[in-house]
Amino acid sequence: MAIKQLREYTVLPVLLPGTRNISKAWHYLFIKKHVTKDEAESKTRSLFIVNIPVGANFNNMKRLMSQVALGANIESFQACEYYDPDNVINYNMDINLSKLSNADFGEENLRDNRIPVGCGVVTFLDRDGMNLALSSIKKLVMSSKSDCKPPEWELFTDKETGSSRYLGVNNRLNAGSLSKDVYSSMKAFEKREHEVE
Amino acid sequence: SDGDSHRSKQPKLTAQDVQVARETAELFKSNIFKLEIDELVHVLKLKDSHCKLMEKVLHRLYDMIQEIPASDELSLEDANVYFKQSATKVSIPFPDPKPTSLNYKFKYETPEDISLVGSFGLKTGIQQPSGMSIDVALTMPHELLQPKDYMNYRALYKRAFYLAYVAEHLAALSEEKHLPIKLSYEYADGDVLCPVIKVQSSPSDSPTDKDVVFDHTGFSIKLYVGFPLGIFEAKKLLPDRNCIRVKAEEVDVKDLPPTPLYNSSILSSGSYTCFLKYLYTAKKTAESFRDACVLGKLWLKQRGFSSDINEGGFGHFEFVTLMAALLEGGGESGNRILLHGFSSYQMFKATIRYLSIQDLCSHGHLSFSSLLSExxxxxxxxxxxxxxxFDKNTKLNILWKMTPSSYNMLRLYANSTLELLNDVVRDRFPQTFITKANNKVLKYDIFIQIPLSEINQEDSFGPLEKISFITFETFVCSKIFKILSGALRNRVTQISVSVSSTSSLWPIAHRKPLLVRNQKEKYIDIGLSLDPAESEKKVTKGPLHSQKAEGEKFSSFWGSRAQVRRYKDGSIQYSCLWTASSESPTVTIVKYILDLHLTEGISSNMIVNSSNFNLLLPRSLTLSTANSHPLVMPSHFQQLRSSYDDLCKIVYHMTNLPLTVKSILPASSALRGMSLLLPVPFAIANPDFFNESIVQFETSTRWPDEIMALERTKTAFLLKINESINKHKGYSSFLSTDNEIPYLKDVVTSLEVLTPEGYGFKFRILTERDETLYLRSIENADTRQKQAVTDCYFYFMRKYIGCVKHHRAFSSLVTRYPFFGPTVRLFKQWLESQLLYPHFSEELIELIAVKCFIDPAPYSIPGSVGxxxxxxxxxxxxxxxxxxxLILDLSGDSEDPDATTGSYIDKLSGKLTVQEYQGILENFKKLRKEDPSGTNIQFFVASKQDPSGKLWSCNNLGLPIASRLTALSKAAIGLFTKSVQFDSSLIMLVFTSALKDYDFVIKVKAPMNLRAKSGVLPIQKFKNLIRPLTQFPGDPSQYGDPLQSYFAELKARYSNVAILSCHRYTGLYDTKEGCSNVITGIFNPAVARGEKKFRANIGFNIKPTEDEHVECNRESILNQMVCLGGDLVVSFEKYH
Structure with missing residues (x-):
C-alpha cells in the first residue's frame, strides 16, 4: 500500500487483532489537524480522524498514541459512530424534530458535537502534544522500513465483547432518575413556553 | 306520517341510483374485459401458416383413406391371421372382454363420410403447449352394421377391426404418399370402449422434397371411427337400459343392471357428424360464438377440466354444445339464456351463470335437440x-362422462367465477382466464394417494360391476367416493376420486395400453375440499338413540367406532369420537373408514400430504388444554388473552392518573393468535415475549405542543402507571427506552409489565397531538429534510396507529377463517427458516398471507394449513x-353479493369501493412512476386501512430481499408441485436456508439453551423430564437472547454496508451443544464495490486506493463484526 497522504490527510494503517475465528486486518485512519470556525489552525490542539474503528474511545485512542508518539498526552476523545438499525438516518443533515414540531419553543440542537459520522476528534493536553503526535504519525507513515512494527489498534477487551456485552441487554430505566429528568426537562420546557408568551 | 313517506321515498331513489351505478360499472368492466378478451383471443390464435400446412396434410390423409381397398368378409380367426401376416404389425384394439369366437364377420369398406369434427373444424382451436389435435371422424358404411349390433360389444368389435384395418393401410401408404407419419392407438377422451388412431408427423431419416412434415406445428390428428346416425334404435340405448347381457349367478336377464357408460359410448360414436352440423349452425348464427368458445375452452383448461373421463368429462365439446343449446332456450319455460347478439363476454358469463345457478344433476336437467329444425x-x-x-335427437346425455363429483367441482368453479365476473371493483380477468388452477397439491385441502396395487377389490369386481363400470379403476373410484361421501358428509364440500397416471398412447402393435411397468406407479388420487367450520370437529354425530333402524345402519357403517353418547343438552345420540392430533380428524376418518370398507390396513399405504405440514409448526413447552383445538386455536392464546384482560382491568381502574384511560388497544401477533411461537408463561427468551398495546387517555387540550415535551409528558404518565402496577401483587413493571422512531433516540419510553401468570406486556401512549406534531414537522422541514421527517412520520404511524388498525382487522379475520392463524404461523416459520423473517414486519407478512384467504380466486378459501x-x-x-x-379488502364481508338486496353496490358500503380501489391504483401508478424498478419500495400492499400501500414496506425489505423471497418461493413451489408426495427430506429442503448464497456467514452459539426459555419443546427428551417454567428470573441478564442483541448491534452499525440476516427465534435451532444461530451478510454493492471519492463523512469503513480514491474495507469490517461477537462466535465463513 503506497498511499500515505490523501489530500490533507495522513493515512495511518493500523493492525486490528485477529481472533480464533478471523485473521488480523488492516484498518486505515485518515488524520489531519482539527480546525473549526472557533479554533484556527494556529490554535488547535486536536486531531481530526476519519474512519474510526467500531467502539473507538478514549482508552484505545490513548493506547494508539502511546504506540506512535510517546509523550503526546490526550485529554479527550469524541466521536460519532454510525448507529442506525434500519438504515434510515441521514447523518449528513441535522434534523431536530423538537424545533420542527414547534419552531417557537422547541429544544435547541440535540447533537452537541458536530462531528461527522465515522469520525473522531482527539484533543491533546497541549499543542505540542498534538504536533508531536502528528509528526510522529507522518514519520511512521513515510518511513519505508519494513521492519518497523505497525501500530496495533485494540478494538475491545474481552469483557467488552461476546456474552459479556450481549447477555441481559435491555433498555430498562431507573424510575427515580427518570422521574427527575422528566421533571427538569418539563420545567425547562415551561420556561421556554413562558419566554415565548 | 311524514316519517313514513320519507322512508318510502328513500329506497326508491337508492334503487335507481344503484341501478345506474351498477350498469355503469358493468359497462366499464365489460369494456375492459372486451379489450383483454380481444387481446387474449388474438394471442391464442392458431398460426395461419400452420393451419394451411395442416389442410394440406388432411387432404393427403383423405386421399390415402380413399385409396384403402375394401376387405373380404373375415371371421375373427381370418382377421387375426390377416393382421399377423401383414408387414406392419397391427393388433385389433378390441375392448375387454377380448372376443374369442364370434358368429359374425368383419369387413372394411370405404367410409361413407369423412368429416372434420371438433374445435379445428369449428375454427375454435387455440394454441396449447401440449400440442393441438385435429379430430377427423370416419363413418362406417351402413352395410357393415346390423341394427342389433349395439348389443354385447358387437359394434365395438367391428369398429375395432375397422380401425386396425385403416391403421394397417395408412402405415403402408404413408411412404408412397409422402406423408411420413407415426400411428398409435389412444382412447377417445379416456373411454376404453372407443379407441382412435393418433397420427403424428414422423420425418424420415432420408427425407425427400415431396415429404409433408408437420412435427414443428405441434399438431396431431385423431381418427375416430363412428357409426352412421340412426343405425341403432337410440331408445334402446337410453342410460337406464342394459345392453350387455352377461351370465351372473342368481340374476335374471331382466334384472341385469343398466349399462349407461356403454350405451352412451355407442350413442356418442354415432353422433359425431350430427353434432358437427349442430354446432356449426350455432356458430353461424351468433357472431361472438367462436370467441366465447375460446374463452370457455381456456377457462376449463386452467381448471383442469376436459372432455376426458379422467379430467371431469366436461370440456370444449360439452361447453360449446351447452352454449348452442342455450342460444335456443334453456330457461324453465324454454326462454333463451343466450341471445344471438351477445358479446363473447356476455355469452361466456351467461353460460357460467347458468352452470352456477341451474342444478343439472339432482333437481333438474337440460333437454335440447340437436335436430336443426327443432x-x-x-x-x-x-x-x-x-x-x-339430454339431446332428444340422438338420445345422448352429453354429460355422460361426468360424475356427480366432477359436476359438483364444475359448479363450484362456476360459482366462484361468477363472483369474479360480478366484481365491479377490480379487474378479475387474470383469475378468470390466466391463472392455472389445476395442480392437485394446490387445488385440494387434503390430497391423499393410495397405490392402486394395494387395493384388493378384484373379487368384488364381478361380471355385473364390469358391465356397469367398464373398468376396474372406475369401479374403485366410485366405491371410494361412495364410502367417503357417507363418512365425511358436511366436513367436505368436494370429494374428487380419480386415477393418477392414465396411459394415453400405445403402439398399434398392441391391443390395449401396456401395463405400467410397476403397477405401484398408479395411484388413486383423493382430493378433498373441506368446510373449515366442520372439518376439525372431533365428533361425528348420528341418529338419536331412539331411532333404532337408523342407529343400526350407523353402527354397521362405522363398526367398532360407533357408540352411544349423552350430550350436555340431554340428547342421546349415536356418535363416533376422533382424537385430535397433528392430523385433521377428517384424515383420521378417511383412514379408518377405508380400512373398514375398502381394504384392511390400506391406511398404512396412504400418502397424506397435508399432515406433514402441521408437524412443521413449532411445538410448545406446555400442552394445549384438552378442550381447545391444538392446531386451529391452541389454548395458549386464550391464556395469554385472559392475563392481558386482567392487566387491562387494573389499568382502566387506576385512580392516580390526571386523565382517565379511554382505551387500551392491543397490537401483538400473539394476542391475535398469529405468532410463530405459542405464548408460554415465563418464556422470557421468546423475542415476542412482550405483547404491545397502545394506551389512550380521555381528550385533553393540555398536551404540550412540542414533540419532546409531549413524549416526556407521556413518560410521566407511564411512571404513574408503573408506580400503580407495582403495587399489585404478583405484577412488576419498569420503563424502558423505546428507540422505534429515528431522531428521537432515548426520548420515547414504554412501560413493560410482567404479570403473575407469567406473561409480558408493553404499553405505549398515543395522544391526539402526536400526529399533528409529526405532520407539522413535515410542513416545517426544508426540502432536504422532508424525506427524513416523512420517514419519522411513517415509523410513528406504524408503531402507534397502523399496528392497532391492523390488529383489529386481523383479529376478526383470524376468527372468520379457522385455518388462517396456523397457516400464517407456518408461513412465518418458512420465512424464519429462510432467514427472511427479520426483514419483514409481522404486519407485512400477515397482509401478504391473507390474500389467499380473502381473495382466494381461482381457488376457494384454504381448508388446511398445508x-x-x-x-x-x-x-x-x-x-x-x-x-x-397487492390491494386487499380486509373488511371481509363474506356474504354473497346477490343474496342480500340484490345489489352489490349496497354491500360495498363496508368494503373497498370502486373509487377507493381506483384511488389506491393511482397511488401505485404514481409510486412506480417515481420508482419504476422498485428500488425504494418493492411491495405495494394497500387496503382501506392504508391506501398509501407503503406503510409496512417503506424503509424495510430492500430489493435483494424482495427478489430473494420471489426466487425462494418459486423454487419451493416448483418442488412441491412437481413432486406430489412430500417426504420429510423434500420438506427439509424447502425449510433449510442455503448459506452459501451469502457473502459471509458468522455461526454463533448462545452460552445457554434457549429452547425451553423461549417456550419451545426440547427435542429428544423424555416427556417426564420436561419442566414447565414457573417464575421469572430475578437477574435481568437472564432475559432475552444474547445472539439477537449481537445481531441488533451489527445491524445498527453496518446496515448501510451489508444486508444482514439472522434467525429470529434462536430457540428453534438448538443442536446438541446448545442453541445455535447464524448471522449472514450480503455486501451492498452500491457501497462495497468500486472506488469512491474521499469524504470525511462517507459513513462506512474505507481504505485508500492507488489513485487517491477510497474503497470499502471489507476485511476490516468483517474483522470488527466477528470481534464484537467474541465468545458467541463459533466460526466465520467467507463465501464470496
Missing amino acids: HRSVYKANGFDVPTI TGFLRILDFVSRWNWREDA
Whole structure:
C-alpha cells in the first residue's frame, strides 16, 4: 500500500487483532489537524480522524498514541459512530424534530458535537502534544522500513465483547432518575413556553 | 306520517341510483374485459401458416383413406391371421372382454363420410403447449352394421377391426404418399370402449422434397371411427337400459343392471357428424360464438377440466354444445339464456351463470335437440342424480362422462367465477382466464394417494360391476367416493376420486395400453375440499338413540367406532369420537373408514400430504388444554388473552392518573393468535415475549405542543402507571427506552409489565397531538429534510396507529377463517427458516398471507394449513410486484353479493369501493412512476386501512430481499408441485436456508439453551423430564437472547454496508451443544464495490486506493463484526 497522504490527510494503517475465528486486518485512519470556525489552525490542539474503528474511545485512542508518539498526552476523545438499525438516518443533515414540531419553543440542537459520522476528534493536553503526535504519525507513515512494527489498534477487551456485552441487554430505566429528568426537562420546557408568551 | 313517506321515498331513489351505478360499472368492466378478451383471443390464435400446412396434410390423409381397398368378409380367426401376416404389425384394439369366437364377420369398406369434427373444424382451436389435435371422424358404411349390433360389444368389435384395418393401410401408404407419419392407438377422451388412431408427423431419416412434415406445428390428428346416425334404435340405448347381457349367478336377464357408460359410448360414436352440423349452425348464427368458445375452452383448461373421463368429462365439446343449446332456450319455460347478439363476454358469463345457478344433476336437467329444425331447449325440473344435458335427437346425455363429483367441482368453479365476473371493483380477468388452477397439491385441502396395487377389490369386481363400470379403476373410484361421501358428509364440500397416471398412447402393435411397468406407479388420487367450520370437529354425530333402524345402519357403517353418547343438552345420540392430533380428524376418518370398507390396513399405504405440514409448526413447552383445538386455536392464546384482560382491568381502574384511560388497544401477533411461537408463561427468551398495546387517555387540550415535551409528558404518565402496577401483587413493571422512531433516540419510553401468570406486556401512549406534531414537522422541514421527517412520520404511524388498525382487522379475520392463524404461523416459520423473517414486519407478512384467504380466486378459501401455505407460496412466487399492487379488502364481508338486496353496490358500503380501489391504483401508478424498478419500495400492499400501500414496506425489505423471497418461493413451489408426495427430506429442503448464497456467514452459539426459555419443546427428551417454567428470573441478564442483541448491534452499525440476516427465534435451532444461530451478510454493492471519492463523512469503513480514491474495507469490517461477537462466535465463513 503506497498511499500515505490523501489530500490533507495522513493515512495511518493500523493492525486490528485477529481472533480464533478471523485473521488480523488492516484498518486505515485518515488524520489531519482539527480546525473549526472557533479554533484556527494556529490554535488547535486536536486531531481530526476519519474512519474510526467500531467502539473507538478514549482508552484505545490513548493506547494508539502511546504506540506512535510517546509523550503526546490526550485529554479527550469524541466521536460519532454510525448507529442506525434500519438504515434510515441521514447523518449528513441535522434534523431536530423538537424545533420542527414547534419552531417557537422547541429544544435547541440535540447533537452537541458536530462531528461527522465515522469520525473522531482527539484533543491533546497541549499543542505540542498534538504536533508531536502528528509528526510522529507522518514519520511512521513515510518511513519505508519494513521492519518497523505497525501500530496495533485494540478494538475491545474481552469483557467488552461476546456474552459479556450481549447477555441481559435491555433498555430498562431507573424510575427515580427518570422521574427527575422528566421533571427538569418539563420545567425547562415551561420556561421556554413562558419566554415565548 | 311524514316519517313514513320519507322512508318510502328513500329506497326508491337508492334503487335507481344503484341501478345506474351498477350498469355503469358493468359497462366499464365489460369494456375492459372486451379489450383483454380481444387481446387474449388474438394471442391464442392458431398460426395461419400452420393451419394451411395442416389442410394440406388432411387432404393427403383423405386421399390415402380413399385409396384403402375394401376387405373380404373375415371371421375373427381370418382377421387375426390377416393382421399377423401383414408387414406392419397391427393388433385389433378390441375392448375387454377380448372376443374369442364370434358368429359374425368383419369387413372394411370405404367410409361413407369423412368429416372434420371438433374445435379445428369449428375454427375454435387455440394454441396449447401440449400440442393441438385435429379430430377427423370416419363413418362406417351402413352395410357393415346390423341394427342389433349395439348389443354385447358387437359394434365395438367391428369398429375395432375397422380401425386396425385403416391403421394397417395408412402405415403402408404413408411412404408412397409422402406423408411420413407415426400411428398409435389412444382412447377417445379416456373411454376404453372407443379407441382412435393418433397420427403424428414422423420425418424420415432420408427425407425427400415431396415429404409433408408437420412435427414443428405441434399438431396431431385423431381418427375416430363412428357409426352412421340412426343405425341403432337410440331408445334402446337410453342410460337406464342394459345392453350387455352377461351370465351372473342368481340374476335374471331382466334384472341385469343398466349399462349407461356403454350405451352412451355407442350413442356418442354415432353422433359425431350430427353434432358437427349442430354446432356449426350455432356458430353461424351468433357472431361472438367462436370467441366465447375460446374463452370457455381456456377457462376449463386452467381448471383442469376436459372432455376426458379422467379430467371431469366436461370440456370444449360439452361447453360449446351447452352454449348452442342455450342460444335456443334453456330457461324453465324454454326462454333463451343466450341471445344471438351477445358479446363473447356476455355469452361466456351467461353460460357460467347458468352452470352456477341451474342444478343439472339432482333437481333438474337440460333437454335440447340437436335436430336443426327443432330449435327448442328447456330446463326440466326433474333430475336423474347424474349430470344431464339430454339431446332428444340422438338420445345422448352429453354429460355422460361426468360424475356427480366432477359436476359438483364444475359448479363450484362456476360459482366462484361468477363472483369474479360480478366484481365491479377490480379487474378479475387474470383469475378468470390466466391463472392455472389445476395442480392437485394446490387445488385440494387434503390430497391423499393410495397405490392402486394395494387395493384388493378384484373379487368384488364381478361380471355385473364390469358391465356397469367398464373398468376396474372406475369401479374403485366410485366405491371410494361412495364410502367417503357417507363418512365425511358436511366436513367436505368436494370429494374428487380419480386415477393418477392414465396411459394415453400405445403402439398399434398392441391391443390395449401396456401395463405400467410397476403397477405401484398408479395411484388413486383423493382430493378433498373441506368446510373449515366442520372439518376439525372431533365428533361425528348420528341418529338419536331412539331411532333404532337408523342407529343400526350407523353402527354397521362405522363398526367398532360407533357408540352411544349423552350430550350436555340431554340428547342421546349415536356418535363416533376422533382424537385430535397433528392430523385433521377428517384424515383420521378417511383412514379408518377405508380400512373398514375398502381394504384392511390400506391406511398404512396412504400418502397424506397435508399432515406433514402441521408437524412443521413449532411445538410448545406446555400442552394445549384438552378442550381447545391444538392446531386451529391452541389454548395458549386464550391464556395469554385472559392475563392481558386482567392487566387491562387494573389499568382502566387506576385512580392516580390526571386523565382517565379511554382505551387500551392491543397490537401483538400473539394476542391475535398469529405468532410463530405459542405464548408460554415465563418464556422470557421468546423475542415476542412482550405483547404491545397502545394506551389512550380521555381528550385533553393540555398536551404540550412540542414533540419532546409531549413524549416526556407521556413518560410521566407511564411512571404513574408503573408506580400503580407495582403495587399489585404478583405484577412488576419498569420503563424502558423505546428507540422505534429515528431522531428521537432515548426520548420515547414504554412501560413493560410482567404479570403473575407469567406473561409480558408493553404499553405505549398515543395522544391526539402526536400526529399533528409529526405532520407539522413535515410542513416545517426544508426540502432536504422532508424525506427524513416523512420517514419519522411513517415509523410513528406504524408503531402507534397502523399496528392497532391492523390488529383489529386481523383479529376478526383470524376468527372468520379457522385455518388462517396456523397457516400464517407456518408461513412465518418458512420465512424464519429462510432467514427472511427479520426483514419483514409481522404486519407485512400477515397482509401478504391473507390474500389467499380473502381473495382466494381461482381457488376457494384454504381448508388446511398445508394448502394455505402452498397457496401463499404460489401467490408470492407469481406476484410481479414491480408491476402489480397487492390491494386487499380486509373488511371481509363474506356474504354473497346477490343474496342480500340484490345489489352489490349496497354491500360495498363496508368494503373497498370502486373509487377507493381506483384511488389506491393511482397511488401505485404514481409510486412506480417515481420508482419504476422498485428500488425504494418493492411491495405495494394497500387496503382501506392504508391506501398509501407503503406503510409496512417503506424503509424495510430492500430489493435483494424482495427478489430473494420471489426466487425462494418459486423454487419451493416448483418442488412441491412437481413432486406430489412430500417426504420429510423434500420438506427439509424447502425449510433449510442455503448459506452459501451469502457473502459471509458468522455461526454463533448462545452460552445457554434457549429452547425451553423461549417456550419451545426440547427435542429428544423424555416427556417426564420436561419442566414447565414457573417464575421469572430475578437477574435481568437472564432475559432475552444474547445472539439477537449481537445481531441488533451489527445491524445498527453496518446496515448501510451489508444486508444482514439472522434467525429470529434462536430457540428453534438448538443442536446438541446448545442453541445455535447464524448471522449472514450480503455486501451492498452500491457501497462495497468500486472506488469512491474521499469524504470525511462517507459513513462506512474505507481504505485508500492507488489513485487517491477510497474503497470499502471489507476485511476490516468483517474483522470488527466477528470481534464484537467474541465468545458467541463459533466460526466465520467467507463465501464470496
